Amino acid sequence: MYALLVEALAHAGKAGLAMFAMRGKEYLTAVRSENGLLELHTMHFADEVRDPRTEVGDLPEKVKLSPKEVETAEQLIGMLAVDWDPGQWHDTYEEQVKKLVQDKLAGREIAVSTGPAPQATNVVDLMDALRRSLEGARKGESAGETEKKPPARARRSPKPAAGTKSTSAKAITGKKTAAKRASAAGKRQLSQLTKAELYQRAADLDIPHRSTMSRDQLQQALESTARPRAAS
Secondary structure (H helix, E strand, O other), X not given: OHXXXXXXXXXXXXXXXXXXXXXXXXXXXXXXXXXXXXXXXXXXXXXXXOOHHHHOOOOOOOOOOOHHHHHHHHHHHHHHOOOOOHHHOOOHHHHHHHHHHXXXXXXXXXXXXXXXXXXXXXXXXXXXXXXXXXXXXXXXXXXXXXXXXXXXXXXXXXXXXXXXOOOHHHHHHHHHHHHHHHHHHHHHHHHOOOHHHHHHHHHHXXXXXXXXXXHHHHHHHHHHHHOOOOOO
């Protein structure tokens, strides 16, 4: 009987209606055939359905958009589109709660962070905001293509002229300059990561109290870890 109902509903392309009670409440449901099984979907009764524009008085009104605005927004969506990978998404809140419980059980100090204060966006010109977002996405793609290119061969340093010697002071200065450039590049790279990605790097480096840090605090902690020590 069950297999017959599954096949009949699937062939007819229809769903059955049913009522059932659970936890002291009666539910209206739809019974559908899906993947060889019967699926039960709870629905709302007629008196439970609300019109959002009637219930909420300050909903945004429908505005007239120009074709150029819609085209620019679609280009931005297309440039930001990625293949869906469920494995890249996880419950960071649950991870932080588990880490907090482990820290409490181990008697470790727990730092409480309120996070950075929200900043007002105050977007006035929609087209200007879309153009800036589109340019930022294009720059991000250009940076990714540059990173994929193989590094150019290092040029040989010219031999010092006769009678001149390179001092150790010049060598130390050169190392400090290179370290500053590397540090600046590292900051730019970290600033482009999401909080989840920064948290993963902090976990790989075993940075303490990372579960209670805001995004900016995670970036600062990673920058401090990557900062080269001063030459003695």
